[in-house]
Amino acid sequence: MPPHPTRRRRRRRRRRQPDRDRALRAGMVNVQILGLSVARYIVRLEPIASASTDELVACLGPIVQQCLTGQGATP
Numbered sequence: 827m828p829p830h831p832t833r834r835r836r837r838r839r840r841r842r843q844p845d846r847d848r849a850l851r852a853g854m855v856n857v858q859i860l861g862l863s864v865a866r867y868i869v870r871l872e873p874i875a876s877a878s879t880d881e882l883v884a885c886l887g888p889i890v891q892q893c894l895t896g897q898g899a900t901p
Contacts, residue, residue, distance in 0.1 A: 847896075854893040858886060 862882065865871040874882070 851893050851896065855890050858890055858893065862886060 862874070865874045866877075866882075867875075877885075
């Protein structure tokens with residue numbers, strides 16, 4: 827079965843993104859994860875420090891997805 831048309835478009839779009847754009851997006855994801863790590867484990871900022879993994883994924887998942895794809899993600 828061939829891939830869904832939306833998946834094919836995403837693949838084409840990914841291939842067309844310039845390397846600098848990809849590097850910037852990867853850097854933005856790193857910033858999000860580093861910030862979360864510092865807030866949770868070093869500063870122990872509440873309520874981040876006591877939030878469950880599922881809660882953090884639900885909150886940050888759309889942000890990371892937006893950084894990776896460049897498309898608006900709705901939580």
